[in-house]
Amino acid sequence: MKKKVFLAILCFAFSFVQVWGAFTSKTSVIAECKSGEGYVYVSTSKLTKQKGLDSCTTISVTQTQGPAKPKTLHTYYLYTKPANDDFAFKGWSIDGENPIEGSTKDVPYIVTVPTSSLSDTCVTYTALYQKKIYYNVTLISNGTGTMGATDGRDSIKQSQTLHTRDEVCFFTTPNAGYKAAAWYTRNMTNGKKTYFSYAREPKYLFYEDVYVGVDFMPEELPVFVHKETGTPYSDFNKAIKAAKDGGTIIMTSGGSLEKGEYVIPEGVTFAIAFDDDMSYYTDNIKGYFDAEHCTPDKVGYIAPSPYETLTLKKGAHLVVNGTMTVSAKMNACNGGSTIVGGGVYGQYGAVQMDEGSSIEVNSGATLYAWGYVSGEGHVKVNSGATLHEGFQMTAFRGGTATSSMCSGEEFSGKKVFPVNQYYVQNIETPVIFAKGAYDNVRSAVYASENGDANMAKVTVSDPVTFIGEDGLFELDGEDATLTRWYDGHRDRQMYRISGNAHLGNLQVSALGGGISTSGYVVPITNNMSIEVESGTFEAKVNTNGISLLPDAELTIGEDATLALGKGNLYVYDKDDWGRYSCYVDIMPLPYAPSKNADFVRLGENMKDAMLDVRGKITSEGGYIYSTANGGNICCTEGVGTIEFASPEALESVTYQARQARGSEVPEENGTTPHPAEISLTPAKLQQSDGTSVSSVKGTTYYYVHGEWKTENTLPEGVSFGDVYKDGKLDKKDVETLMMLIVNKELTDAAADNVDADNADVNNDGQYTPLDLAKLIEKIKKSESRGQTP
Numbered sequence: 095m096k097k098k099v100f101l102a103i104l105c106f107a108f109s110f111v112q113v114w115g116a117f118t119s120k121t122s123v124i125a126e127c128k129s130g131e132g133y134v135y136v137s138t139s140k141l142t143k144q145k146g147l148d149s150c151t152t153i154s155v156t157q158t159q160g161p162a163k164p165k166t167l168h169t170y171y172l173y174t175k176p177a178n179d180d181f182a183f184k185g186w187s188i189d190g191e192n193p194i195e196g197s198t199k200d201v202p203y204i205v206t207v208p209t210s211s212l213s214d215t216c217v218t219y220t221a222l223y224q225k226k227i228y229y230n231v232t233l234i235s236n237g238t239g240t241m242g243a244t245d246g247r248d249s250i251k252q253s254q255t256l257h258t259r260d261e262v263c264f265f266t267t268p269n270a271g272y273k274a275a276a277w278y279t280r281n282m283t284n285g286k287k288t289y290f291s292y293a294r295e296p297k298y299l300f301y302e303d304v305y306v307g308v309d310f311m312p313e314e315l316p317v318f319v320h321k322e323t324g325t326p327y328s329d330f331n332k333a334i335k336a337a338k339d340g341g342t343i344i345m346t347s348g349g350s351l352e353k354g355e356y357v358i359p360e361g362v363t364f365a366i367a368f369d370d371d372m373s374y375y376t377d378n379i380k381g382y383f384d385a386e387h388c389t390p391d392k393v394g395y396i397a398p399s400p401y402e403t404l405t406l407k408k409g410a411h412l413v414v415n416g417t418m419t420v421s422a423k424m425n426a427c428n429g430g431s432t433i434v435g436g437g438v439y440g441q442y443g444a445v446q447m448d449e450g451s452s453i454e455v456n457s458g459a460t461l462y463a464w465g466y467v468s469g470e471g472h473v474k475v476n477s478g479a480t481l482h483e484g485f486q487m488t489a490f491r492g493g494t495a496t497s498s499m500c501s502g503e504e505f506s507g508k509k510v511f512p513v514n515q516y517y518v519q520n521i522e523t524p525v526i527f528a529k530g531a532y533d534n535v536r537s538a539v540y541a542s543e544n545g546d547a548n549m550a551k552v553t554v555s556d557p558v559t560f561i562g563e564d565g566l567f568e569l570d571g572e573d574a575t576l577t578r579w580y581d582g583h584r585d586r587q588m589y590r591i592s593g594n595a596h597l598g599n600l601q602v603s604a605l606g607g608g609i610s611t612s613g614y615v616v617p618i619t620n621n622m623s624i625e626v627e628s629g630t631f632e633a634k635v636n637t638n639g640i641s642l643l644p645d646a647e648l649t650i651g652e653d654a655t656l657a658l659g660k661g662n663l664y665v666y667d668k669d670d671w672g673r674y675s676c677y678v679d680i681m682p683l684p685y686a687p688s689k690n691a692d693f694v695r696l697g698e699n700m701k702d703a704m705l706d707v708r709g710k711i712t713s714e715g716g717y718i719y720s721t722a723n724g725g726n727i728c729c730t731e732g733v734g735t736i737e738f739a740s741p742e743a744l745e746s747v748t749y750q751a752r753q754a755r756g757s758e759v760p761e762e763n764g765t766t767p768h769p770a771e772i773s774l775t776p777a778k779l780q781q782s783d784g785t786s787v788s789s790v791k792g793t794t795y796y797y798v799h800g801e802w803k804t805e806n807t808l809p810e811g812v813s814f815g816d817v818y819k820d821g822k823l824d825k826k827d828v829e830t831l832m833m834l835i836v837n838k839e840l841t842d843a844a845a846d847n848v849d850a851d852n853a854d855v856n857n858d859g860q861y862t863p864l865d866l867a868k869l870i871e872k873i874k875k876s877e878s879r880g881q882t883p
Contacts, residue, residue: 353409429492447471
């Protein structure tokens, strides 16, 4: 069917006479505007409404010309009214040439004519109109659902023909238990399908007569699309097989993987999309800035929402030897915003893991978790494998403020790291890291490096290591593991370390080229609970030390040791905390899929930082401090031991940053952060009766029967027959163990175990009451596992 093009001619007649003296001349611009297909008109002003305007306009322009040939420009605006029925405006051309590039994008189309170029010639601007073309769109019937279409005017039922002028919108009514999975056109000569959309209600612009159909699939089955061919599958393994020689499989509709093993081979990418266009990201993650909601005075938040979800049923085991991405866009936010930077922006791909399901990422493989992985299963990241997540900052101060804290003279020597509210929890289900595995993180901010707000842009950081070699957490022992999960009931990020490990430095590369905690005190934030279950956890950060901020929790298990080295540990009391997280006391993550909606962490329900010493703390010169009101240094189980070093001088203050806003802005500071002094005291050790003991340098303290003592003996007046405060050590336990030791009735295996592995509880062969307490606990644990101590 041939296209027809019609013309509407617009003539600019300019008369010009060159003289050496100044003169005044009036030039007329005449528009011959009417045609059979549409209307055009010309104006010397940019009009915002077209209704009521004449279709033809004559404009008189007075010009002044002198010897200096002034550079005055005359600007004209060419408009089109809505075209007649069945016609559409195509674009402008000059003197019959091809359409002006980009002219269909400008409404109006702007013509600028220099005064010095006016002449007697006529410049003709032509409006091109094109007759709309009709196509026949026939819907193919399907036994598992009905479909229809509309072009905005007309709609049809199944198996009827639609004459369309423009974009067609399709819709379906699937039978019960089915869903629309993939839309296609069919060549009725050879029967070949060509898929064009996997959306529930797609839109399509046709250029020929076509037959359109839709594949319906059972609602519970996912839809996996082979990117290179467009072929949809409901069977994961068949889809992967189609991409076995390299390629990408994209999940476009959610569903379940039942019990069984599913393998993503090396060289193959499996992506869970986040929109109807099958979009996904790997290393090329993009940041987005929502100017309307991402500002300090906008408290509203558009929560992320799952686009499609892959559910792993009990017994489903997904093995990643290639690449897997649970994809989403990344939110970028400006300084002082209440919305998280580096968090999820809008719809996201999701994985829901039922109890007994698992994902295993093997050496050389990569899992990108830009969306969310939640549920009761677990993820295992083996040595040589890499996980990527968002570094979600909820208290970004802004580029200028951050720079002032990093390099400003006022903060020199104060060691205040500018980020003290952050989350790494795109995977909420337990994720187990082996030694040699990596968790790399990225964030996104909207800021300007030179302080010019007009030059602000979105910056996505380079990946930096959060867990792994040179990360904040690094495993040292070959059998060491770090398990991390999100507790939605308490809105906390949980870490459990088994085996030897150390605390390194936190890198944040989105802030003006990147900063590291190596020159600052490392903040352990209010949402983190860290348990060192066994082994030695060494603080290798530097000599600047660690801050346990209010609501943070650090537990040293009975079989674990915290080695502080030469750095200090600052334990904060909630009453010594002000608005040191940008403009607020605390800024929790605004969205998490597993979050308990009834529990909101606010400044008023913060607790003191807790250092729970059930095992042992050693030091090579670093000291443990409480802020002025004490913090919570305690022992909730077992018998804790803390060895305090003997520094030459004890510190009296540490620092945070105060940043005001609005009516709180100090005249001399504005919104620039300034140091806030936090008073320190030697660690206050909390006892079971609510009192505390102030530590003395160079002294070792033992927690026995509810009290911190400088000797590991029972308090005066307390006998073996007394019941310990937690009820775990009663008279029978103690008498039984004493009798076994005295009569040497311990089995050889048990005795060898006590001698070899429990030398710390044997003082030259003599067992103190404290030693007995530890041995009883070991025997109880061993009996519960059917083993000797």
